[in-house]
Amino acid sequence: QKEVEQNSGPLSVPEGAIASLNCTYSDRGSQSFFWYRQYSGKSPELIMSIYSNGDKEDGRFTAQLNKASQYVSLLIRDSQPSDSATYLCAVNRGTGFQKLVFGTGTRLLVSP
Amino acid sequence: SAVISQKPSRDICQRGTSLTIQCQVDSQVTMMFWYRQQPGQSLTLIATANQGSEATYESGFVIDKFPISRPNLTFSTLTVSNMSPEDSSIYLCSVLLAGGTTDTQYFGPGTRLTVL
Numbered sequence: 001q002k003e004v005e006q007n008s009g010p011l012s013v014p015e016g017a018i019a020s021l022n023c024t025y026s027d028r029g030s031q032s033f034f035w036y037r038q039y040s041g042k043s044p045e046l047i048m049s050i051y052s053n054g055d056k057e058d059g060r061f062t063a064q065l066n067k068a069s070q071y072v073s074l075l076i077r078d079s080q081p082s083d084s085a086t087y088l089c090a091v092n093r094g095t096g097f098q099k100l101v102f103g104t105g106t107r108l109l110v111s112p
Numbered sequence: 113s114a115v116i117s118q119k120p121s122r123d124i125c126q127r128g129t130s131l132t133i134q135c136q137v138d139s140q141v142t143m144m145f146w147y148r149q150q151p152g153q154s155l156t157l158i159a160t161a162n163q164g165s166e167a168t169y170e171s172g173f174v175i176d177k178f179p180i181s182r183p184n185l186t187f188s189t190l191t192v193s194n195m196s197p198e199d200s201s202i203y204l205c206s207v208l209l210a211g212g213t214t215d216t217q218y219f220g221p222g223t224r225l226t227v228l
Contacts, residue, residue: 034216034217036219042221042222043220043221043222044155044204044219046113046218049214051214088154088155090155090217092214098143098215098217099157100157102155103154104153105154
């Protein structure tokens with residue numbers, strides 16, 4: 001079992017729809033969780049971070065965390081073609097320091 | 113966030129040679145990391161670059177193959193030694209910045225390495 005699992009996709013959604021990206025992790029001791037967006041040929045850029053159960057909203061993005069189910073998700077509302085990218089889920093499995101483990105990423109395609 | 117630069121941005125190298133990648137950040141940071149992203153794969157942590165002491169390597173990565181220097185709080189280098197085509201990858205440095213509720217890693221632009 002991989003430490004961080006994501007569906008590789010591609011996830012195809014029409015412009016204006018909600019894109020839902022999911023991630024599960026295996027280490028129950030994980031404390032903080034991150035979503036990075038990576039455009040082809042570019043480095044990852046941080047979209048959201050979350051460390052408490054529940055929802056965290058930032059503009060069109062909402063991160064959801066359920067530690068009991070070991071599940072993190074990212075919702076993108078009003079999806080735009082410019083959102084087309086690979087979304088990487090990262091989990092901090094460090095204790096007292098940061099050590100990120102990345103999922104393989106979900107490729108999102110938003111069609112006009 | 114921070115401004116992070118890497119040199120070179122890309123290189124094509126012959127097998128058996130070595131390449132040193134530089135990472136520079138515009139502010140002092142405690143923790144810097146080096147990652148590898150092989151074609152079509154996600155990011156794998158190579159090591160944590162510690163200022164003033166030896167780097168901490170992850171399982172599967174060794175100092176002889178990937179020596180790392182961290183002479184100060186704004187700069188680090190990663191050397192890929194005795195390269196083979198399997199080392200063809202994107203190498204990324206990242207820095208850890210303190211946030212309000214959680215510390216966060218920010219990535220440099222990466223170095224795309226091709227080994228022939």
